[in-house]
Amino acid sequence: MEDGFGEILARFDLDVQDLAVRARSLIEDVYPDVVEVPWPRQNVVGYGVGPKKMSEHFCYIAFHNDHVNLGFNQGAELPDPAGLLAGPGKTMRHTKITEPGDLEELALRTLLEAAAAHRMATRPDR
Numbered sequence: 001m002e003d004g005f006g007e008i009l010a011r012f013d014l015d016v017q018d019l020a021v022r023a024r025s026l027i028e029d030v031y032p033d034v035v036e037v038p039w040p041r042q043n044v045v046g047y048g049v050g051p052k053k054m055s056e057h058f059c060y061i062a063f064h065n066d067h068v069n070l071g072f073n074q075g076a077e078l079p080d081p082a083g084l085l086a087g088p089g090k091t092m093r094h095t096k097i098t099e100p101g102d103l104e105e106l107a108l109r110t111l112l113e114a115a116a117a118h119r120m121a122t123r124p125d126r
Contacts, residue, residue: 003038004037004038004039004040004045005020005024005036005045007038007040008020008040008043008044008045008063009021009063011043011063012063012065013065015066016063016064016065016066016067019067019068019097019098019099019100019103020045020061020063020068022100022103023061023070023097023103024036024045026103026108026109026112027047027059027112030112030113030116031047031049031058031112031116033049034047034048034049034116035047035048035049035050035051035056037051037057042062043062043063043064044060044061044062044063045060045061046059046060046073047059047060047061048073048119049116049119049120050123053073054073055123056119056123057073057119058072058073058074058112058115058116058118058119059071059072059073059112059115059116060073066098067096067097067098068097069094069095069096069097070094070097070103070108071087071092071093071094071095072092072093072094072111073091073092073115073119074091074115074118074119074122075087075091075092075093075094076089076090076091076092076093077091077118078093078111078114078115078118079114080093080111081107082105082107084105084107084108084111085111095108095111
């Protein structure tokens with residue numbers, strides 16, 4: 001892979017690579033027209049309805065040595081009845097993905113759907 005996602009992916013072991021690829025597939029399944037923006041220096045890839053991080057992205061994958069975080073740019077504003085989200089930030093929240101089964105949780109898919117819909121509804125150009 002020669003894209004930014006692949007550049008980041010290559011830095012991590014096979015287990016983390018697998019989690020990241022699966023997370024990316026879930027995001028693309030939920031929002032097929034998603035725009036992907038990699039930040040190789042930070043080991044983060046953002047996803048949104050356009051390329052602008054703060055006004056158009058709704059989620060991100062952050063790579064770590066033994067897991068990935070699936071983060072939500074407006075996570076504090078999303079309904080989270082399953083209690084999946086963590087983080088002390090003003091708006092951003094994340095969930096730690098440590099095994100493939102974590103990505104099969106219906107509640108996680110529901111969060112992604114809510115995040116995409118929320119971003120579409122709150123875009124400055126709308």
